[in-house]
Amino acid sequence: MAHSSAIELLSRLVGFNTVSSRSNLEAIDFIKAYLAGFGVESIIIPDATGTKANLFATIGPADRPGYVLSGHTDVVPVAGQEWSRDPFNMWRDGDRLHGRGTSDMKGFIACALAGVPAMLKEPLAAPIHFALSYDEEVGCLGVHGIIDHMAKTLPQQLAVFVGEPTGMGVVGGHKGSAGLLTTVTGKACHSSRPDLGVNAIFHAMDLMGELRSYANELRSAPETGSPFEVPYTTVSVGVVQGGTARNAIPGDCAFQWDIRATSGGVVETLVERFRTFSDGKVVPAMKEGFADSSVVTNIAYDVPPFVPHVGSHAETLAKRFAGRNEVTAVNYGSEAGIFQSAGMSTIICGPGRDSEAHITDEWITVEQLERCVGFIDRLIDHARHA
Numbered sequence: 001m002a003h004s005s006a007i008e009l010l011s012r013l014v015g016f017n018t019v020s021s022r023s024n025l026e027a028i029d030f031i032k033a034y035l036a037g038f039g040v041e042s043i044i045i046p047d048a049t050g051t052k053a054n055l056f057a058t059i060g061p062a063d064r065p066g067y068v069l070s071g072h073t074d075v076v077p078v079a080g081q082e083w084s085r086d087p088f089n090m091w092r093d094g095d096r097l098h099g100r101g102t103s104d105m106k107g108f109i110a111c112a113l114a115g116v117p118a119m120l121k122e123p124l125a126a127p128i129h130f131a132l133s134y135d136e137e138v139g140c141l142g143v144h145g146i147i148d149h150m151a152k153t154l155p156q157q158l159a160v161f162v163g164e165p166t167g168m169g170v171v172g173g174h175k176g177s178a179g180l181l182t183t184v185t186g187k188a189c190h191s192s193r194p195d196l197g198v199n200a201i202f203h204a205m206d207l208m209g210e211l212r213s214y215a216n217e218l219r220s221a222p223e224t225g226s227p228f229e230v231p232y233t234t235v236s237v238g239v240v241q242g243g244t245a246r247n248a249i250p251g252d253c254a255f256q257w258d259i260r261a262t263s264g265g266v267v268e269t270l271v272e273r274f275r276t277f278s279d280g281k282v283v284p285a286m287k288e289g290f291a292d293s294s295v296v297t298n299i300a301y302d303v304p305p306f307v308p309h310v311g312s313h314a315e316t317l318a319k320r321f322a323g324r325n326e327v328t329a330v331n332y333g334s335e336a337g338i339f340q341s342a343g344m345s346t347i348i349c350g351p352g353r354d355s356e357a358h359i360t361d362e363w364i365t366v367e368q369l370e371r372c373v374g375f376i377d378r379l380i381d382h383a384r385h386a
């Protein structure tokens, strides 16, 4: 398989502005038409609004267990970044291909799609599936629709390859990523009469202090043998909003917080502990001043950790296809933990590097695409005989 077709496809894919806040349907239509050109049918799984969709397609005998190539079609925003050229019009500079999504992760999708002719050339003994999602960058929302579809219609798969940028290294684990929003409602009044109101910011400070104590506690007890660079679960507050004026007691305060968990169940435990503190200590104190005071905590998203499974089928295959011996863990989240939670042997391996993604003038090297094309070629060869 020539990497030139991967470059060509990447250029087309970068041309669709699929920042997560926008529709990805033009990109999905393009991929659908590309596959249809080879007689491959796509299953489109739309979101509730109909403005975004997943694409799932299969080459080979769908009734048998097979291999999944997983990628997300959305990209992170370019707002606030000073790009030297149009981020959605790929340009080449020596070995580098620049454009939003080149590394994360349209490069992988382009290599997977470039493999279609080779996949069709001779019959596959085990099928290869394309699982292309929307809204990965905003909490891995789309992929659940793909997993539901697979659970309803297909046998359990042999391995899932998530093509996030790893420099074509094999990544066997990452932390979970949960996003939470706590809304504190007290009672506003003039700052000269705080006795008549309930200061939502003051009470939010107590709640954030509680979160800070969790963060310190976790930090003081690092996990021995952890594969993660930061070997403990982290908790942080990232955004605080509240109040209207210096001389007013604020009736509202909301803060967004984040948990990066090293293992499953940690988010539930921490949220439960936080709610117990909130309901037991903070809300009763607020209600003394205003009966309708409240504290509400919502989980905006909860991407499960991708737990290392040393020697798993997906890991063994990825090491062989990538020609690598070592398996590492990364700091960013992905859809891998969601596939794994659904019982599928999963690994992350893709072209480009996370340090080259999400940045101004994001790029991928042609060398990385070549490596990925080689990886897919070896997978196809394996699927032909497996």
Ligand SMILES: [Zn+2]
Residues within 6 Å of the ligand: 072, 104, 105, 136, 164, 165
């Ligand atoms: Zn990504």
